[in-house]
Amino acid sequence: MRPTTALALMLALAVWLAPLPGRAQTCAPWPGEPSPLPTTASADALAAQWAQQRVHELVAAAERLEAAAPSAAHRVWRHAACLDPERADLAAAIARTRPLRVHRPEPVRGRISAPPRAASVEAALAPIRASLIVVAGRPAPAPAEAALEASRPSASAPAPPTPEPPAVSSPPTPEPTPSEPPLAALDGRLDEAETLIRSARFEEALQALGTARVDLVDLRAENGAAARHARLELLTGTAEVALGRENEAQASFARALAVDPGLRLDPATTSPKVVRTFERAREKRP
């Protein structure tokens, strides 16, 4: 055998023997765990039992971490999947909590330096926007809210007649003042959002409400803005309840209550789930 051939063969062998970097790194045992890391399918029955119980406690830990520390939960989910690669729910949890997401707007493929289409940038951002909408923080009246409050007439949000969105029953709410021109567009958007909620198109409703929120920034000094603000938050909370976003819904209802602490929902005409969430938001108010 020629030396060069032997060298090439040795190199090939070294490459073949080298562990796969990705799997070796991600499925390495954590401190205190047996090495090599067993799986639930290990031939050694005791090691397989250990893997099974270990998955059980990793899953419990990941579930506790996920809401507050999704990136940490992601690493725990991944490790659980190393121990039990067959569990489909672990793969779903890994995808759900992935800490780095790369979105590639569709450019004009095949062209060098072709810019991505504006619409495709918007499309790539859609899932990000949807998830960012739920980052609402703790509501706290701030100067802008105070300004809204000061400009608010004694009216509360108008009472829609059907169970969803919520009906405001108390305190007695006079009819909202007829829309002045600056508020007419805002009312139109709120009406549109309400129609979308009645049609169970909750994500679209939240988008319409996001636009209405921008309009409200410009109109916050207008007479009647506070009532619209309260209505906006009630509609937002209702859509969020429907989407199962309990925490975000409570935050929206709390904002509505910050604008009008006397707000009440009519339990006779409002979805019990919406009422319950609204009341929880009220109970949490300082």
Add this chain to the structure above:
Amino acid sequence: MRALRIVAPLVGGFALASACASPPPPAWLEVSMLRGAAGQVESLESRPERLRLVLDLTASMGAASTAGEPSPAEAARAAAVRVLEGLPPETDVSLQVLGIATGRACAPPVRLSAPERPWGSQLLARSVAALEPRSEGSLSQALREVRQDVHEAAPASRWRVVVLSDLRSDCGGDPCAGLTGLLELGARVDVVDLGDEPPACLAEMELPGPPSEAAALAPPPPPRFRVEAAPKGGREAGPELARGVAGEAPVGLAAGRAVVVLETDPVFRIGPLDLEPGTLTTVRALDFPAQETSWRAWALSRRPAGPERGTKP
């Protein structure tokens, strides 16, 4: 009969002498333990996320548009405005913008913060809409600065970073290293990649090892154990025969019936077992102390002890 009287003491003496000359081979015992988490991960308080947008408006993003389409920079700017407009009013949001400072070819990133909350994000949106590309800038530097902010404003787990960029590094630095730095701290990152080819590192960016929030998941160290003779005559425990540490070398001890007591909390008693002379008995135990119902199991195997076991366990 007479011959028997003569031979019997000889046989007995020979047996006694043999016994004194070579004692019966000891039994050998090896104990190992696989353990679960020492404690439980505590539920963390759910807090609102802090949001940082990294907006790249550098020259490479301003490539001439085709067929009336806006440039990547224009598309990114418009998208950032839309994101900001749609945020709940009290969201804690700020921006790191590249390419808008003047005076240098590679200008430092500019940080824009919301002037007030609530409605800060909506006000920021108006500022962003008016931004114009003016220079180059280093995305890597921008990400390092974001990392510093994340590091200083714990908990990092509640940070969300959205990067709108072509991920080019015309002003030096490695954007992937910057992104890894954020992930290491526990931030969540969305990258909207507006470039031609995504860096290869993006596909493999995963962090190994347990996160700091899950420190309680580490199994406790292997416990010590003692071996007691199997109790007789109604006693609770027999005399101690040997001591050792799980996972370490086998211990030698007299053959017989015995109980292995692992000094866990609570103690884990295994046996009685028959420890046979000249045999290595291996006990493997499982212990998950933090589970609501403590979960334990064990298994036993035996094999002849080799000569090395008889000399130095």
